Every structure is written in structure tokens, then in C-alpha cells.
Amino acid sequence: MSRLRSESTAASADPLRPADHVDGSGEITSPRLGPAGWARWAWRQLTSMRNALVLLLLLAIAAVPGSIVPQRSADPNGVTEYFTDHPSLAPVLDKLQLFDVYSSAWFSAIYILLFISLIGCVIPRVRHHLKALRAQPPRTPARLGRLGDHRESLVELAPGVDAAAAASRAVEIAAKQLKSAGYRVARYDGRGSYSVSAERGYLRETGNLLFHIALLGVLLAVGIGGGYAYTGQRVIVQGTTFVNSVGTDYSSFNPGRFVDPDSLTPYTMKLDKFDVSYQPVGSGSQGQAGDFVAHLTTQLPGQKTTDSEIRVNHPLNIAGDRVYLMGNGYAPTVTIRNADGKIVFHDSIAFLPQNNELTSLGIIKVPDGLKEQVGMLAFFYPTQVKNDLGAYASGYPALLNPVLSINVYSGDLGLNNGVPRSVYALDTTGMTQLTGGKTGTESIELAPGDTADLPNGLGTVSFDNESPAGATDLSQSVKRFVSLQIHRDVAGPWVLSFAVLAVLSLLLALFVPRRRMWVKATPDGGVLQLEYAGLARGEDPTLGGAVDALAVKHGAAFEADAPTEGAQPRVN
DSSP states (O other): OOOOHHHHHHHHHOTTSOTTOTTSSSOOOOOOOOHHHHHHHHHHHHTSHHHHHHHHHHHHHHTHHHHHSOOTTTOHHHHHHHHHHOTTHHHHHHHTTTTSGGGSHHHHHHHHHHHHHHHHHHHHHHHHHHHHHHSOOOOOOSOGGGSSEEEEEEEEOOTTOOHHHHHHHHHHHHHHHHHHTTOEEEEOOBTTBEEEEEEEOHHHHHHHHHHHHHHHHHHHHHHHHGGGOEEEEEEEETTOEEESOTTTTOSEEEEOTTOOGGGSOOOEEEEEEEEEEEOOTTSTTTTOEEEEEEEEEEEOTTSOOEEEEEETTBOEEETTEEEEEEEEEEEOEEEEEETTSOEEEEEEOOOEEOSTTOOEEEEEEEOSSSSSOEEEEEEEETBEEEOTTSOEEESOSSSSBOEEEEEEEEEOOSTTSSOOOOTTOOOOTTEEEOSSTTSSSOOEEEOTTOEEEOGGGOEEEEEOOOOOTTOOSSTTSSEEEEEEEEEEOTTHHHHHHHHHHHHHHHHHHHHSOOEEEEEEEEEETTEEEEEEEEEESSOOTTHHHHHHHHHHHHHHHHHHHOGGGTOEEEEO
């Protein structure tokens, strides 16, 4: 039975069209993907450059909470204070790991995915680039005139000149010129013409690959180096010594996962004095601090002592650690005696500055030695003045009129209930206030060298004068303290090196043009046709000028090379 004509025409109209073409009437069926197929699809999605950029953006966004919320690794005291100030919000943020952003599961997941994605992007491109570096430049196109940047000239040869030899010589001259300009060249002669193909700009792709490798290096350095880093804080009072030991001297210590706290180098640092200059009274910037300098005596195990200094933004380097000056203040020396005159407390206590004039708050706790536990909430005024409301404050940060004001509390300090207590806070819950406030008894006020009786016959409290012998004023009557941060970051030099490599590689990728150039000579009787053409990979606004320059330079060299043959160029 013969088919209808229309059916025959439809069937033979396009014999190459598949049955599931979009215009066809057949049902489209997608191939089934097994586990291996889905795994291959997922890998291709993960290692695509688009998704790598998305992951990089997500990593930047994920790091934002780390600059907004205090982190346990850098500011443990700030985390504790955040829990105190926001008791309902802090537990929620803690469950979301926002106080440990950079070690959280979600940040690590983005970090690892980005790392895998970059590796999957880079390895195939490195293989392809190495293959391209070993390959010859591509063959000369048959029709150079189809290229956008194309120049042509005709050279009339003298009678009797071998046109083929002239064409070969012209291409050889072009090959030498291109090679001296940094091109890789290859000769392609045949079919009645002679040509040279040249290519350069491989550094562009090299820079691109090096940029991604440098980014991988930064991720590796940060990820691995962070495990060997640690950060610690310590307050050192003038005249005291800090030993680099976790078990004894650190106020807080946050080690990386690979750090052995027992293997720290046990160097020592003693604060000899702290120098600071303030703008004089009556000036426009009265009380503003000038230069801060902490003078220390440092010693490494088995070595002699060394005089060292720490300034703001000028840390001390010792045993691979960098020691930063984070803060400073006054540390009044207080002595407390019981009713029998026996010393039950004697220490220089770091008072926390509350403003620029260094009105400072300090806590004194005496758990033993008196008839009952005593806590003291004290304010120190380097230069005591009375404000408009009748309250005391400090009018200048230097020691012009130092006064220590103390409110005394008695009762349970809460030191034995198993709950950690900050040395910079006094929980007065369940305690009885004995001086200041609404007690009817004025706060105890002491100048350096003064002694006052404690209420209820508890004993006495003294504000010791630390001035050296022969001092004529009170400018050195109170010790200073410094707050130091000790930081070790073994990844720092590596991160810097990879960052510099990334910037240099990016410059290569942006400013090195990738281009191909061709010079073709075709003999036609007594005329030699010379063609010049260029092709850029990507944007290259200078390509046209480069082709013009090559045509001019090559024409001049070819004419100078054959003066006796009477070759006369005629450029079209």
C-alpha cells in the first residue's frame, strides 16, 4: 500500500531532524539518571564558576555577624556582658552559634563547599592550560579577510625575482619579528601561500589560574593556621610579672584546636612603668592622651633580660607571639587590716576606666580575715572635682588630686556556691550596704597615704601612696596597669603571601591581552600579496593598532631586506 503524498513529503522534509525535536509531534523523554548520573550532575553544579562566586558571596555575608556580635575567640568578656545585657536574646544567638561564627557548623559548611568548588574549577583548567602551553599556534585561516582586524598590501617584484622565494622570505621576517615581540610562532606553508601563525597572552590565563590557586591558599592558610593560633588576655599592674603559662597567668585564653596549652614558651614580661602624656589644662583638647608607651622587661628561657616597649599599633614580638596594648588605667594599692591590726588584704587593683577623664570603677573582695565577708565598690578619681549636680567626678586624667571613694558591703560574696564570679563585678544581692547611698553613713574617701576605719568595727582600710622617695607631688602615687592581648598567628605570613600573589595574578588576568596574529604571503606572478590579521580572545581595544604596527614594521623590514630586487610595496 502506497503512502499519501503529504505523509511522504513530511517524512522526507528534514531527514536529520530527530523524532523528539521541539517542533515534532513525538513525546520528549528525558534519560534516566542513576546514582552516578545524579552525583555527576551535582559535582558539575558545585564546581561551576557561577556557584563558586555565589559561595564566595555567601561566605562574605556569613562573616558579617562576626563583626556585629562579640565572639568568644576574641572577646570572651564581651560575650559574658552580652548575656548580662540581653538575657532573653543571648541564648537564642548562642544556639545559632553566632558567638562562634567562624567555627560554627554553617560557616564551616560554606567554607568547605567553597574550597571543594574552587578545587573542582581549578584542576580541569590547569590541565587544559598546560595542554595549551604545549600546543602549537592554530593554523592560518584560509580567508583572513573575514577577520575584523585585517590589513593587506601588494608588493610588485622586479622582473626575474622568484615570487615563491620572496614570499617565504617575507614570512620568515614576520616570524622573527613576532617571536621577538613575545609571540609563539609556527609556519604553515602550502596551497600556494606561505604564512606564519603567532599567539601570545598565555599569562592572562596563567594569572587567572594563579588567582584561584592563591584564593585556595588563603582558605587553606586560614583554615589550617587557625588551628595553630591562640589569643589570650592579661592585665599587668606596674611592678608585676606575667609568665606565658595558661595554668597561672592568663585572664582568658582561646587556643586553636591543635594548640597544646602545656607547650607554650614560658617567657616573662614585667611592667616597669607606663608613660602617657595628656594635653594640658586650659587647652582646646584638654585631657586628650598623646603617646602611650608601656616599658617592660622581657626574658626568654635561658636568656638575659631585655628592655622592651609596646605602643599603640606597635606590638611587641616575642617567641613568635605578638603582644598588643589594648588598654590602660590606674591600679590603686589598698591595704585592709582587721580589728587586731593584722593585714588581711593587700593588693594593687586594676580599676576599669569609665570615661576619658579616667573616672574608674574597682571591686575589692575580702572573703577571709574579718568578722564577716566584705565587698567594696570603689571609684577612683585621678583629679577629683564636683560637678553641677554635686556628684564627684574626675576633671582630668592625670594625678592632680587623686581620691578613692569606697562603699562597703557585708554579707555573702557568693564565692562558695560554685558559680564563677568576675573580679570586676560585685553581686550585692543578699549583702548589706554599710556606707554610701541611703545608709546615712558617708562613703569612705581616701587620698594617697590616708587610712580610715571600716564600719561596725571591722578594721581599717588604707590607700597606699606609691610615690618614690623624694617625690614632691602625687603624680606617681598610684600605680598604672596595662591590658595586653597576646596573639599567635602562624598563618599570617602565608595569608599575606597568597594575598599578594592574588593581587599580582589579578593584574595579569586583567591587563595582559590574549591575541593571535597571522602574516600570509601569496605570490601571484610578479606581485606578492601580503596579508596581516589579528584576533583577540576577549576585549582588546589595542588589537587594531597592533595589526597596523605589524604591517608597517614588516613592510619596512621586507623592503630593506631586498633592495636589489626592486620590490615596491603598494598598500591597499
